Amino acid sequence: MRNRVALLALGTLTVAAGAAWFTGATMAQTRQTRATVEAASSADLEELGRLLFWDPVLSGARDVACATCHHPDFAYADGRDISLGVGAVGLGPARVDKSGGRIPVVKRNSQTILNTGYNGIDGRRRRRGGGDRASTAPASAPMFWDSRVRSLETQALEPIKALEEMRGTSYPEDKAVDVVVERLRALPEYVTRFEHAFGAGTPINAAQLSQALAAFERSLVAMDSPFDRSRAGDTDALAPQQRRGFDTFDDVGCDRCHRGTMFSDFDLEAEGVAEHPLLSVPDAGDGRFRFRTPSLRNVALTAPYMHNGTLATLEDVLRFYDNGRSENPNVSNDPGRNGDGAARVSRSFRRVDDMSEREMQDIVAFLESLSDTNFDRTIPAHVPSGLPPGGFIGSH
Numbered sequence: 452m453r454n455r456v457a458l459l460a461l462g463t464l465t466v467a468a469g470a471a472w473f474t475g476a477t478m479a480q481t482r483q484t485r486a487t488v489e490a491a492s493s494a495d496l497e498e499l500g501r502l503l504f505w506d507p508v509l510s511g512a513r514d515v516a517c518a519t520c521h522h523p524d525f526a527y528a529d530g531r532d533i534s535l536g537v538g539a540v541g542l543g544p545a546r547v548d549k550s551g552g553r554i555p556v557v558k559r560n561s562q563t564i565l566n567t568g569y570n571g572i573d574g575r576r577r578r579r580g581g582g583d584r585a586s587t588a589p590a591s592a593p594m595f596w597d598s599r600v601r602s603l604e605t606q607a608l609e610p611i612k613a614l615e616e617m618r619g620t621s622y623p624e625d626k627a628v629d630v631v632v633e634r635l636r637a638l639p640e641y642v643t644r645f646e647h648a649f650g651a652g653t654p655i656n657a658a659q660l661s662q663a664l665a666a667f668e669r670s671l672v673a674m675d676s677p678f679d680r681s682r683a684g685d686t687d688a689l690a691p692q693q694r695r696g697f698d699t700f701d702d703v704g705c706d707r708c709h710r711g712t713m714f715s716d717f718d719l720e721a722e723g724v725a726e727h728p729l730l731s732v733p734d735a736g737d738g739r740f741r742f743r744t745p746s747l748r749n750v751a752l753t754a755p756y757m758h759n760g761t762l763a764t765l766e767d768v769l770r771f772y773d774n775g776r777s778e779n780p781n782v783s784n785d786p787g788r789n790g791d792g793a794a795r796v797s798r799s800f801r802r803v804d805d806m807s808e809r810e811m812q813d814i815v816a817f818l819e820s821l822s823d824t825n826f827d828r829t830i831p832a833h834v835p836s837g838l839p840p841g842g843f844i845g846s847h
């Protein structure tokens with residue numbers, strides 16, 4: 452009986468806001484539930500997320516925004532091998548460290564935000580209890596090169612806490628999100644915009660901040676490439692070389708990992724990409740030198756490549772696969788299992804066939820057909836803090 456009452460109360464929560472018998476706590480919950488439901492479909496929320504994404508007020512020294520490293524000029528990545536956050540100025544490859552080495556380098560290549568709303572969607576049937584296997588639910592969407600975080604909402608607060616990305620040395624990591632939330636509460640335009648997005652009566656909090664950023668990121672979709680148009684029946688969308696390249700891509704075994712709608716199985720694999728020379732400690736990815744298979748959508752727009760940007764061009768990537776060997780001393784090429792615990796290259800990686808020069812060129816042409824350049828490139832003229840949109844990225 453108690454259960455049934457609880458169930459009933461839950462069901463009523465979303466509809467009967469004003470019922471007099473609700474306790475105070477339940478009323479607050481009601482307001483929040485309704486606010487969340489209403490916000491889910493709200494353009495206000497997306498626009499709020501855009502402003503937050505561009506606002507350097509989210510960083511310790513108010514100099515770095517999400518857009519500093521995820522900029523539309525670089526297809527929402529930054530065109531660098533590894534990113535420069537706090538203590539640097541400029542945009543993309545022209546960005547330079549001004550901290551005199553005081554701030555450690557970001558150890559990885561910036562991933563594009565385009566289509567991250569689809570992370571985890573690989574078009575395969577789910578295997579039960581399958582370890583690394585990604586699920587298609589937004590709450591478990593894999594994030595980062597090593598999939599260490601799940602969901603856009605959870606991811607959104609991580610750069611704010613990271614010393615070298617946005618936090619710097621202004622406050623300790625465990626205070627970072629609180630400080631940023633306090634700053635937002637003190638800015639009248641944000642107070643009004645959060646109220647419009649989430650409903651009045653709930654002071655700005657971390658959950659709302661992450662929901663707004665995630666809502667904006669989900670709006671960044673770029674899935675109408677020549678390849679997609681050819682799938683939809685436009686016979687002129689692909690050049691003959693690109694069609695050939697698509698077949699070769701499958702024939703040589705790229706599709707063992709780069710498959711499905713996003714051209715990724717979202718699994719972790721070891722390929723033994725060489726370490727970046729600037730890192731003092733090897734990047735072990737998930738701990739066994741495995742990194743997530745990246746989506747190949749828009750890949751031609753986001754050079755340089757791999758988790759540390761050490762391969763400059765798509766031709767370089769093809770040559771790496773053609774060699775088919777780990778170039779990292781920490782990742783063994785030895786297929787055998789002798790119990791030494793060494794990280795080994797993935798079997799599907801070793802199995803990629805040798806390619807001719809022409810086959811590699813065809814595959815590159817095919818990869819270029821996965822670009823949809825018609826994505827949202829809006830740069831807000833103003834952000835609520837009054838700081839320069841995008842941070843210290845120079846005149847634009």
Ligand code: HEC
Nearest residue numbers: 516517520534535536559560561562594595596607610616
């Ligand atoms: C200093 C540069 C920098 C800043 C600032 C930055 N990012 Fe990133 N972003 C990166 C790098 C580098 C990665 C990959 C990190 C890794 O794999 O460990 C990344 C990864 C991501 C991913 C994962 C994408 C995927 O496919 O897994 C998302 C989403 C993202 N960033 C969103 C944001 C948001 C939101 C902000 C602002 C709150 C932000 N980033 C600020 C550099 C940056």
Ligand code: HEC
Nearest residue numbers: 705708720724742743744745756757758768772797799800
């Ligand atoms: C074993 C699974 C696997 C196979 C097979 C495979 N890839 Fe990859 N691919 C990955 C992983 C994992 C990465 C990231 C590796 C890293 O950063 O250390 C990657 C990275 C890439 C990148 C760089 C993307 C970026 O955003 O930086 C390209 C391009 C690419 N692969 C194309 C191909 C092509 C073309 C083939 C076939 C010749 C192929 N891949 C075969 C798993 C695979």
